[in-house]
Amino acid sequence: MNPVLAIAGVELRRFFRDRSNIFFVFIFPLMLILLLGIQFGVGSAGPIVAVAGGEGTPLARDLTDRLKAEGLTVRPDAASAVRRDVSRGSTDVGLFISEQAGKAYDDAGPVELEVLAAPDASGQTALQALRATVRDLGRTQLQLRALMDGGVTEDAARSALARAKTSAVEPTVQVMESGGVSSEFRGLGRFDLGAAQQLLLFVFLSSLTGAAALIQARRYGVISRALAAPVTAARTMTGLALGRFAIAGVQGVYILLGTALLFGVDWGNLWLAMLVVGVFSLVAAAAAMVVGSMLDHDGAATGVGIGLGLVVAGLGGCMVPPEFFSEPMAAVSRFTPHRWAYDAIAEVQRHEAALQDILPHLGVLAAMAAGLLVLGTWLLRRSLARAL
Amino acid sequence: MNALTALVANDLKQRLRDKSVLIFGLLVPVALMTVLNLAFGGLGDDGPALKPVTVIAGVEDEGPLGDAVLESLVSSPALEVSVQRVAPGDVARTTLDGGSSLGIVIPKDFTESLTTGRAATLQLTRGSTPSLETDVLISVVKEVVNELHAASLTASAGRIAGLSPAAASDLARSTAAASPLMALKESTAPTEQLPLSASLVAGQTGLFLLFTVGFGVVGLLVEKEQGTFARIRSVAVPPWTITASKAVVGFLLGVAASTVLLTSGMVFFGVAFGSPVVVGLLVMSAAAAATSLTFIVVRLVRSAEQANVAQSIIAMVLGIAGGAFFPLQSTGFLATVLELNPVGAFIRGLGISAGGGGIGDVLGPLGVMWIFAAACTLLSRFIPDRSAAQ
Numbered sequence: 153m154n155p156v157l158a159i160a161g162v163e164l165r166r167f168f169r170d171r172s173n174i175f176f177v178f179i180f181p182l183m184l185i186l187l188l189g190i191q192f193g194v195g196s197a198g199p200i201v202a203v204a205g206g207e208g209t210p211l212a213r214d215l216t217d218r219l220k221a222e223g224l225t226v227r228p229d230a231a232s233a234v235r236r237d238v239s240r241g242s243t244d245v246g247l248f249i250s251e252q253a254g255k256a257y258d259d260a261g262p263v264e265l266e267v268l269a270a271p272d273a274s275g276q277t278a279l280q281a282l283r284a285t286v287r288d289l290g291r292t293q294l295q296l297r298a299l300m301d302g303g304v305t306e307d308a309a310r311s312a313l314a315r316a317k318t319s320a321v322e323p324t325v326q327v328m329e330s331g332g333v334s335s336e337f338r339g340l341g342r343f344d345l346g347a348a349q350q351l352l353l354f355v356f357l358s359s360l361t362g363a364a365a366l367i368q369a370r371r372y373g374v375i376s377r378a379l380a381a382p383v384t385a386a387r388t389m390t391g392l393a394l395g396r397f398a399i400a401g402v403q404g405v406y407i408l409l410g411t412a413l414l415f416g417v418d419w420g421n422l423w424l425a426m427l428v429v430g431v432f433s434l435v436a437a438a439a440a441m442v443v444g445s446m447l448d449h450d451g452a453a454t455g456v457g458i459g460l461g462l463v464v465a466g467l468g469g470c471m472v473p474p475e476f477f478s479e480p481m482a483a484v485s486r487f488t489p490h491r492w493a494y495d496a497i498a499e500v501q502r503h504e505a506a507l508q509d510i511l512p513h514l515g516v517l518a519a520m521a522a523g524l525l526v527l528g529t530w531l532l533r534r535s536l537a538r539a540l
Numbered sequence: 541m542n543a544l545t546a547l548v549a550n551d552l553k554q555r556l557r558d559k560s561v562l563i564f565g566l567l568v569p570v571a572l573m574t575v576l577n578l579a580f581g582g583l584g585d586d587g588p589a590l591k592p593v594t595v596i597a598g599v600e601d602e603g604p605l606g607d608a609v610l611e612s613l614v615s616s617p618a619l620e621v622s623v624q625r626v627a628p629g630d631v632a633r634t635t636l637d638g639g640s641s642l643g644i645v646i647p648k649d650f651t652e653s654l655t656t657g658r659a660a661t662l663q664l665t666r667g668s669t670p671s672l673e674t675d676v677l678i679s680v681v682k683e684v685v686n687e688l689h690a691a692s693l694t695a696s697a698g699r700i701a702g703l704s705p706a707a708a709s710d711l712a713r714s715t716a717a718a719s720p721l722m723a724l725k726e727s728t729a730p731t732e733q734l735p736l737s738a739s740l741v742a743g744q745t746g747l748f749l750l751f752t753v754g755f756g757v758v759g760l761l762v763e764k765e766q767g768t769f770a771r772i773r774s775v776a777v778p779p780w781t782i783t784a785s786k787a788v789v790g791f792l793l794g795v796a797a798s799t800v801l802l803t804s805g806m807v808f809f810g811v812a813f814g815s816p817v818v819v820g821l822l823v824m825s826a827a828a829a830a831t832s833l834t835f836i837v838v839r840l841v842r843s844a845e846q847a848n849v850a851q852s853i854i855a856m857v858l859g860i861a862g863g864a865f866f867p868l869q870s871t872g873f874l875a876t877v878l879e880l881n882p883v884g885a886f887i888r889g890l891g892i893s894a895g896g897g898g899i900g901d902v903l904g905p906l907g908v909m910w911i912f913a914a915a916c917t918l919l920s921r922f923i924p925d926r927s928a929a930q
Contacts (some may be wrong), residue, residue: 170791175849176849176852176853177854180853182854184860187868190559191866191868192754192866208567229873237875239733240733240888241733241867242875252660257722261721262720262721262722262723263722263723263724264722264723264724264725264738265723265724265725266724266725266727267724267725267726268727268728269727269728270728270733271728271733272733273756275728276672277672277675279726280618280675280676280679281679282677282724283679283724284682286687286722286723286724287683287687287720287722288686288722289684289722290721290722290723291686291687291690291715291720291721292714293689293691293721293722294690294716294718294720295693295694295697296712297721298694298715298718299694299697299698299701299711301714302701302703302707302710302711303697303703304698304701304702304703308701309697309701312697312698312700312701313693313694315700316657316693316694316696316697317693319657319696320657320692320696321657321658321659321660321687321691322689323653323654323659323660323661323662323685323688323689324659324660324661324662325661325662325664325678325681325682326661326662326663326664327664327665327666327678328663328664328665328666357756362682372733407564423641443668449558449559449560451558451559451560451848452558452559452560452563454560454848455559455563455564455567455568456563458564458568458852459563459564459568459571459572462568462572462575463568463572463575464569466572466575466576466579467575467578467579469579471575471576471579471865472579475578476579476669478578481578481579487771
């Protein structure tokens with residue numbers, strides 16, 4: 153049997169024999185994609201407004217209907233719970249309807265409502281929407297009052313207003329994206345962006361934590377014994393990297409297909425997306441070999457693997473989309489394989505890119521993989537001279 | 541007591557020599573805090589303060605209402621707005637190229653359409669970067685258009701009700717000029733939340749506390765695997781001191797790492813967490829809760845390797861659910877479950893403390909962590925020790 157394939161096969165068997173890997177490789181990524189999609193994805197629930205008091209009154213009903221129509225999530229709750237939730241940030245705005253306010257609304261009189269907003273940006277956005285809704289309701293009251301002050305009876309005023317509304321066309325405010333960052337995410341589904349980011353984060357992270365396996369192989373003399381046979385360091389390294397590549401590739405394809413089937417993620421051309429993940433997996437496998445050859449303690453390698461995996465993912469746009477990065481941060485992100493893979497997937501997912509469109513991205517990723525593999529082979533050879 | 545001290549001192553020496561504690565407890569969280577701060581920095585400031593903005597306007601309307609819309613933007617009390625007029629065809633390009641917040645095109649027949657009840661469309665173009673300022677501007681424009689439409693409707697309703705055109709127009713003007721009938725008495729909640737930078741520091745500290753504490757207690761399994769556990773038991777040392785020493789080591793490592801991380805956050809990112817006494821109490825309570833959790837882990841697993849994996853899974857799940865990377869919004873039963881999370885309680889406690897809260901104010905989060913610690917310690921007594929069963 154080809155020694156490269158034999159070494160890769162051993163790596164694969166060792167990986168799948170450890171059932172704990174199943175959680176981090178197969179379950180956790182999908183859980184996180186689901187969570188991110190629900191919390192932050194396109195079409196996720198709008199700002200939350202909690203309403204205390206005014207149960208069953210026309211004021212509460214009208215406010216709730218209009219706020220919901222504006223895309224806000226409205227839920228009734230007790231006053232103390234509303235205050236607690238707003239201060240903790242689990243609710244954006246708390247609205248308190250007193251008995252007097254309900255009565256005043258019924259009589260078309262002046263109404264004052266107490267509102268408590270969270271101090272963050274989300275709270276302020278929700279407050280702005282609430283202000284507009286309340287003003288809108290108040291305007292109707294004002295129109296009625298003006299007509300009644302002009303000598304029109306209440307019923308006649310209501311009827312005239314209703315007729316005026318049906319005969320006039322309501323003006324519209326059309327909001328368009330001008331391009332740039334805002335339009336970059338247009339058309340993406342709720343889970344699409346998070347799935348692309350978590351796919352890259354986890355494929356790289358899982359591969360890097362596998363560096364500990366290489367250290368164990370060195371510690372138990374497996375590498376030395378393999379090199380005692382007519383197998384070169386380069387072939388040994390290729391076999392080990394191939395094993396990690398296979399694991400990363402399987403995980404990548406699993407996330408691609410799993411998210412498409414479970415969450416309806418639209419990857420664009422799935423074959424091209426798989427190609428990007430494949431080349432990215434090569435970089436991840438080679439990086440794991442470098443870490444595994446540089447360090448001598450498997451616990452430290454796991455720590456460095458998780459740390460490096462998360463940090464490089466953050467720099468590469470897998471936590472915050474790189475479209476939001478400042479110029480210097482965007483420049484730094486170009487040194488990470490994640491950024492090139494992210495851009496390639498974005499091209500395929502959002503712009504229906506063809507193979508030739510993403511060739512530059514794939515080229516950079518392939519060059520990174522080759523560079524890391526050469527570095528890893530050299531480091532592995534040096535590491536064998538060290539005592540563990 | 542001497543035996544306990546000796547065991548603790550020996551374990552601490554070993555753990556400090558072990559690079560994993562340094563990597564997991566300090567290097568990785570500090571690196572992550574830095575990267576997350578840099579990455580999230582592009583999403584805007586911590587506070588809701590609105591920056592001055594420029595609106596690019598292209599006005600074709602020859603009536604007064606187009607100018608009234610722009611006037612209302614400039615006089616908006618919500619934020620400082622300056623208007624730059626360009627040709628209507630250049631609005632989108634200028635808005636994008638110039639980094640403006642909003643572009644607005646007011647069509648030729650805007651005034652006439654509004655006053656006669658015909659269809660009128662105002663075109664807004666968002667700037668290239670999403671911002672709170674743009675959302676506020678859009679709200680203001682919608683508000684003004686609604687007010688103008690309402691005035692037009694009042695005049696129309698007046699005419700329908702039999703008033704003279706002049707009287708109806710007067711009504712429209714009085715409606716537009718009148719004070720709003722419905723008002724909001726606004727106040728800001730006493731916050732239990734940290735600003736963005738501080739919440740990242742607190743979140744990463746809480747998350748990696750779970751890893752760091754684990755190194756101390758999981759040492760018990762390493763001792764069993766290496767045979768040193770049996771050798772210690774063969775000498776005249778009370779058996780409880782061995783377990784206690786691991787718990788003390790885990791607790792001390794957790795407290796030390798968390799203190800260094802929070803201090804690093806204060807020094808490098810300029811964040812503040814309030815009274816050192818309250819923060820210290822929160823750190824110790826969180827370390828106690830994390831230590832008690834590892835008691836359960838060491839009884840459930842068979843080897844140190846399994847314990848490390850289980851510890852990682854628990855740390856990541858509790859960390860993410862507690863808001864170590866981003867705050868989770870939830871309501872109902874899920875919110876109650878999330879509140880029992882020690883990482884969430886730790887972050888919430890630091891939020892209260894940062895807002896000037898004293899010990900009495902953080903009793904809620906402290907209570908969550910204490911109950912969590914007591915429940916885990918108690919539960920671990922009833923779980924069969926799988927590593928001993930080998």
